[in-house]
Amino acid sequence: DAGITQSPRHKVTETGTPVTLRCHQTENHRYMYWYRQDPGHGLRLIHYSYGVKDTDKGEVSDGYSVSRSKTEDFLLTLESATSSQTSVYFCAISPGTGFYGNEQFFGPGTRLTVL
Amino acid sequence: EDQVTQSPEALRLQEGESSSLNCSYTVSGLRGLFWYRQDPGKGPEFLFTLYSAGEEKEKERLKATLTKKESFLHITAPKPEDSATYLCAVQANGNQFYFGTGTSLTVIP
Numbered sequence: 731d732a733g734i735t736q737s738p739r740h741k742v743t744e745t746g747t748p749v750t751l752r753c754h755q756t757e758n759h760r761y762m763y764w765y766r767q768d769p770g771h772g773l774r775l776i777h778y779s780y781g782v783k784d785t786d787k788g789e790v791s792d793g794y795s796v797s798r799s800k801t802e803d804f805l806l807t808l809e810s811a812t813s814s815q816t817s818v819y820f821c822a823i824s825p826g827t828g829f830y831g832n833e834q835f836f837g838p839g840t841r842l843t844v845l
Numbered sequence: 846e847d848q849v850t851q852s853p854e855a856l857r858l859q860e861g862e863s864s865s866l867n868c869s870y871t872v873s874g875l876r877g878l879f880w881y882r883q884d885p886g887k888g889p890e891f892l893f894t895l896y897s898a899g900e901e902k903e904k905e906r907l908k909a910t911l912t913k914k915e916s917f918l919h920i921t922a923p924k925p926e927d928s929a930t931y932l933c934a935v936q937a938n939g940n941q942f943y944f945g946t947g948t949s950l951t952v953i954p
Contacts, residue, residue, distance in 0.1 A: 761940075763942070765944075771946065772849075772944040772945055772946040773889070773932070773934070773944040775941065775942050775943075778940065780940070786939075786940070788941065789941065789943070820888050822888075833879060833891045833894050834942070835891060836881075836888030836890070838887060839886075839888050
């Protein structure tokens, strides 16, 4: 596996509470991504980062914010968790070496349940 | 609208029975098409990148091909350990990625 870890691996929380998920990489890759995976929807991009403090929105960014203060860490925050945000969250990294497609390497995932 | 559709949703094969998985896409400014394998409870594992129509990539029993509207993942003489969900994804302009919902492959000994 590429050097990607996610924490926590499992979390149960209540509606309205803030939640932060962490992704840590040891590959020094430029690009980092957050996805959620739900049955019937597949993987959907939430936010991505193309460098320290440089982030952009994905397909399903509402209700989520991100921060990247160091190359190796990418944080995903749910400011006020809702039941619709119950999902499995994956972090991915990519070297981003050129214009043409950039393969992504995924972490092990975080299973989040919002009650 | 950018979109990726995979078929079939599920496929059961006897060991040694070759078949193909389909990924059709509509995307503005295709920058790459990717195939991943995902085992239960794990993150997707990268298999192939294809950039342009006519391109082919091979790895062991797997071969991926690309046309202007679809990609195929051919599995030759599959083994039980090839059982997994296979995901297709496209990269569009602006560094946006779109995934299909996957094909769940079961190879029966």
